[in-house]
Each structure stands twice: as C-alpha cells, then as structure tokens.
Amino acid sequence: MKIRGVRIRAGFLAALAGVLCFAPALVASDGPRRGNPHAYFRNTDQCPKCHISTGSRPDPGRFSTEADAVCLECHKKESMGRSHPGNVRPEETPRKMKVPADLRLDDDGRIMCLTCHTAHGPNVSYFLRRSSPDGGFEVLCEACHGKQP
Ligand code: HEC
Ligand code: HEC
Ligand code: HEC
C-alpha cells in the first residue's frame, strides 16, 4: 500500500490499523497542515523504539542506536530527498565537529534521522529541527557545518 509515496508493509499497517485510522483523512486533504502522520509516536508502546529506558521510564535524553530502523519501516532510502552521511560521530571526523545540544545524537554519539528530524515536534517543514521562516533549511546545516562563505 502507498500513502503519498510512502510504501507501508501490509503486516505493519495491519498492526497499526487502529492508530493509522487518520490516514484516509490525510490523503483526502491537501492542506499544508494536515494531520500529523507521526502522531502514533505518542503511544506508550512506541517509546522504547527510540528512547533508552532507565528504570521503567523512557529517558528523554538518550536515544536507541536502532532508532533509524523505525523510520526506515515506512520511508525508503530512495524517497528521502537529500542524502546525508549518517551513523558517524561528528566529534571524530577530521573537522571535530561540535553539535549543538538540540540536535540529538544516538546513545553511541552518532548522527541518526532524529538528529535532523523531530519526533514530538509540530508538523513543520519536513519535521526539521531547525528551519527559517521561509522554510529554508540552511540554518540546520549551519548548526554543524558553520556558515558557508
Ligand atoms: C520516533 C522516536 C521517538 C518515539 C517513538 C518517542 N520519542 Fe520521545 N523523544 C524523541 C526525540 C528525538 C526527542 C527529542 C525532542 C524531539 O525530537 O521532539 C524526544 C523527547 C522526549 C521528551 C523530552 C521532552 C521534549 O519534547 O524534548 C520526553 C519526555 C519524551 N521524549 C518522552 C517520550 C515518551 C513517553 C514516548 C512514548 C509515549 C516517546 N517519547 C516516544 C524520540 C522519540
Ligand atoms: C508508520 C509509518 C511511518 C513511520 C514509522 C515514520 N513515518 Fe515519516 N511519514 C509517514 C507518512 C504517512 C508521512 C506523510 C507523507 C506525505 O504526506 O507525503 C510521513 C512524513 C514524513 C516526513 C515529511 C515528508 C513531507 O513530504 O512532508 C518526514 C521528513 C518524515 N516522515 C520523517 C520520518 C522520520 C525521521 C521517521 C523516524 C523517526 C519517520 N518519518 C517514521 C509515515 C511514517
Ligand atoms: C543532516 C540532516 C538530516 C538527516 C541526518 C536526515 N535527514 Fe531527512 N531530510 C533532511 C532535510 C534538510 C530534508 C528536506 C529537504 C530535502 O528533501 O532535501 C529531509 C527530507 C526528508 C524526507 C522527505 C523527502 C521528500 O522529498 O518528501 C524524508 C522522508 C526524510 N528526510 C527521512 C529521513 C530519514 C528516514 C532519515 C534517516 C535514515 C533522515 N531523513 C536523515 C535532513 C536530514
């Protein structure tokens, strides 16, 4: 099945049928602020897919090294638009890059999808952690790469 270019495995969809019932509305409306397709992240069974739990509670600041797999269940690599090196530790690259704290890294200090995309944030331009009012995302790149001359 395909929802707006996102291929979803049938079994997975069946498992999520209850929470994905907003999908038809999403397809029907072409408004820029349609329902959040990631709303089901708020279901309690989803927390451990991204968060590492300390005790019985998901730690808000520690993220599973498997979190990318969550995204790749629905988004194919080819349909991700811009490609970017992932799974690297910015501090260990030749540029010894410093990453601002609001750009989260996984528990192994590596870049993940959620470094650039929010999980709980509002349905803003591509769910990007940073973007300028006109929707440009250079501000996101500059957070790590610095201003381009
Ligand atoms: C798809 C991955 C993902 C899932 C699922 C997820 N989280 Fe998060 N969570 C994050 C990320 C990434 C952040 C950092 C802020 C953001 O991206 O919105 C975060 C931040 C938080 C925070 C800190 C407050 C904030 O907004 O910064 C809390 C508390 C939290 N999550 C609790 C939960 C609970 C409870 C669940 C399950 C109901 C859950 N999360 C499910 C990825 C996830
Ligand atoms: C259950 C399936 C599912 C999962 C898992 C999922 N997404 Fe999505 N995502 C969607 C759907 C459906 C849309 C809406 C697509 C559209 O309207 O073009 C969407 C939209 C997006 C968009 C915006 C695309 C656009 O054209 O506006 C981004 C970015 C995105 N997802 C990133 C992620 C990331 C990062 C993760 C992992 C944390 C993730 N998604 C996990 C189903 C999913
Ligand atoms: C370095 C930052 C960065 C990382 C890491 C990143 N993305 Fe993105 N992503 C972006 C930006 C910026 C855009 C919007 C512009 C574009 O499409 O080129 C985007 C767009 C997308 C889109 C929408 C594509 C479209 O054209 O509709 C999806 C889906 C997506 N990303 C998923 C992912 C997934 C899944 C991962 C992890 C495997 C990931 N992204 C990792 C920055 C990132």
Ligand code: HEC
């Ligand atoms: C969280 C920090 C971070 C953000 C945000 C980020 N990058 Fe990067 N980027 C890196 C790191 C680290 C590398 C080096 C990877 C390596 O050495 O293997 C890299 C590598 C690259 C490369 C490969 C060539 C090179 O310079 O090494 C390009 C192109 C690139 N980034 C573009 C972008 C763009 C465009 C954006 C905004 C959409 C962006 N980056 C956002 C951290 C980031």
